[in-house]
């Protein structure tokens with residue numbers, strides 16, 4: 001694997017070009033400003049801090065754990081929507097979409113990320129994600145609930161106060177739909193039993209260990225074989241098939257909080273900075289009545305943009321926008337570096 | 350179309366979420382440093398300027414038009430490559446790839462972009478692209494020749510001296526393969542004639558004019574119905590079906606140079622800056638012997654990252670990385686703004 005080669009992402013059916021021989025290329029490109037890490041515990045100008053006013057004039061409560069509100073600039077709106085006019089050509093069809101956009105603030109403290117919060121506070125965040133997933137999923141026409149976090153100015157995040165967004169939609173969005181299609185196809189590939197692509201993948205990685213970064217009693221974090229981002233991670237439950245947040249038992253929820261905390265600290269340690277990333281939870285779409293879409297296997301994607309240090313980012317440009325994802329550092333080397341920043345692989349068997 | 354809706358990209362079969370009501374959202378995010386535009390005509394430290402030495406010690410000739418050399422840090426290598434070891438599991442299969450990476454410098458002048466070059470110099474660039482497409486396409490096992498340009502530090506481009514890269518590969522890369530599959534499917538949708546998706550799309554846009562930005566006697570530049578980037582453009586020949594650069598006649602080549610120049614100036618005018626973008630040429634894969642892959646329709650994608658000004662970029666993060674592309678500004682509004690910066694739509698019929 002020292003030579004250029006391609007790897008297939010079985011979730012998206014897209015290839016990535018890996019160029020391990022090129023890792024010694026000198027860096028001549030842009031560097032980013034280093035983010036300040038001296039944040040106050042409370043910022044009077046932050047629209048997420050307790051007691052402050054948001055741009056629509058509403059005042060945040062003085063909350064103690066999580067705090068959820070509807071985004072004042074939601075990308076989708078509640079129903080009913082006017083039906084779109086008939087298109088002048090099939091190419092120009094507007095597909096209607098409705099839904100809601102919620103913001104989940106993790107904690108009253110302006111300065112505490114998932115690396116810093118006590119485990120029970122991270123469990124409160126997971127509880128809140130689960131509550132919204134169920135509440136929005138019960139609303140009319142909602143088909144998918146997308147939980148994601150944008151962390152760091154490098155990810156375009158305008159506010160460092162730790163929070164996630166949850167967009168609940170009347171459609172299954174493109175990437176979730178593509179992954180789900182791959183899971184369905186894989187499950188149908190064996191007629192006698194119904195294998196899960198991600199259960200199987202987790203087992204393969206646990207056996208080999210080469211790409212495993214963090215492991216606990218229920219979850220594993222690996223740099224996937226097909227990683228696009230230099231230090232991309234996928235976090236999977238590996239002991240049993242788990243479609244969604246609602247299916248987690250108490251121990252699995254505690255273990256999810258644990259692996260989120262350990263992944264975050266591992267990232268922060270890597271370049272000694274508050275590590276920027278986009279995180280997303282992929283899980284079961286909202287099942288229609290009489291339907292059982294239990295083929296989904298819950299997992300978290302962490303896509304961090306950093307490449308060589310806290311100030312050098314990877315750009316998805318040029319060949320990657322026009323042709324195919326590409327990386328120089330192999331996922332195996334990324335895993336070695338991340339493991340050296342983790343708190344050790346516990347011997348869980 | 351004032352309400353949130355989704356649009357389908359028929360080339361990739363992916364949706365984009367459009368949220369036109371959200372365009373008044375205040376901007377609180379990161380801004381980028383404004384790039385200096387006072388570049389010297391010659392920079393003694395530039396590895397692309399005539400007569401200078403590159404990092405491998407080679408000296409550039411004192412060229413007068415274009416200058417092409419093999420990238421000193423190529424992402425792919427020439428054959429033969431060792432065959433990869435048998436994978437421990439089908440998920441972990443390495444696909445071998447070989448090829449070559451060329452750099453095409455547009456002009457000896459360090460400071461002249463495609464906006465500034467006389468048309469005959471842009472024609473020389475197109476001639477050189479065509480020559481490499483044919484030369485590399487004749488090499489053993491090459492299946493695709495991907496021409497692309499990364500312009501501007503915001504696109505991670507480390508050198509402002511105008512140049513493109515050409516990666517010739519023993520595989521058809523992911524995005525070109527997906528687009529090609531859509532073109533083939535569309536062509537097979539009518540059994541009696543073989544319609545071209547992009548010929549048809551160009552005709553629809555020319556009839557409606559709403560998304561057309563620049564037009565000349567052979568080519569049209571439109572903000573596609575499904576644009577992901579705020580001011581994304583697709584440049585298409587609309588008079589006849591043209592699979593690749595080799596098929597352009599003299600007038601079509603001159604018209605391509607013309608529309609590239611006008612698109613570049615239009616971009617630069619929009620925010621009064623040297624507009625950053627990634628550009629890529631999609632065209633016919635290298636046909637195998639006895640094969641006629643003439644279903645491809647040559648087109649150029651321009652993907653610029655700028656959103657509101659020369660210093661505010663769009664980030665592809667969060668929801669977009671995890672779920673689906675999303676935009677606030679509609680493609681129709683983007684086209685209005687771009688048209689106001691162009692040199693007028695000539696009356697070509």
Ligand SMILES: [Zn+2]
Nearest residue numbers: 179282299301
């Ligand atoms: Zn996923």
Ligand SMILES: [Zn+2]
Nearest residue numbers: 528631648650
């Ligand atoms: Zn294309």
